[in-house]
Amino acid sequence: xxxxxxxxxxxxxxxxxxxxxxxxxxxxxxxxxxxxxxxxxxxxxxxxxxxxxxxxxxxxxxxxxxxxxxxxxxxxxxxxxxxxxxxxxxxxxxxxxxxxxxxxxxxxxxxxxxxxxxxxxxxxxxxxxxxxxxxx
Numbered sequence: 001x002x003x004x005x006x007x008x009x010x011x012x013x014x015x016x017x018x019x020x021x022x023x024x025x026x027x028x029x030x031x032x033x034x035x036x037x038x039x040x041x042x043x044x045x046x047x048x049x050x051x052x053x054x055x056x057x058x059x060x061x062x063x064x065x066x067x068x069x070x071x072x073x074x075x076x077x078x079x080x081x082x083x084x085x086x087x088x089x090x091x092x093x094x095x096x097x098x099x100x101x102x103x104x105x106x107x108x109x110x111x112x113x114x115x116x117x118x119x120x121x122x123x124x125x126x127x128x129x130x131x132x133x134x135x136x
Contacts, residue, residue: 045116048115058127064134
């Protein structure tokens with residue numbers, strides 16, 4: 001009788017440890033995922049800053065075509081497609097109840113992606129308008 005009771009107690013303790021281990025592993029995976037989302041947001045924010053720098057230089061007045069061969073506009077188009085893909089993935093990754101850390105990471109990345117997309121789109125149009133004057 002005592003022997004079976006001890007076996008049940010040991011089994012219950014081991015079960016608690018297994019559940020705790022799974023919980024900690026899930027927390028670690030969630031933390032790594034949130035950090036990756038933050039790194040992507042930082043890269044997108046950096047791209048947005050470069051786009052804004054180029055737009056500022058264009059506003060200062062350039063007396064020649066900025067993108068005569070169209071490679072910059074193609075790059076901006078590719079960036080916009082990548083951002084669109086990121087935003088689609090974000091919308092499909094929603095869990096029923098993500099943690100506060102994951103909610104912040106999703107929200108931050110979504111915000112930065114929207115801003116960078118808008119900046120890239122605006123610069124693409126501005127380059128088109130600017131280079132139209134110098135196309136001959």
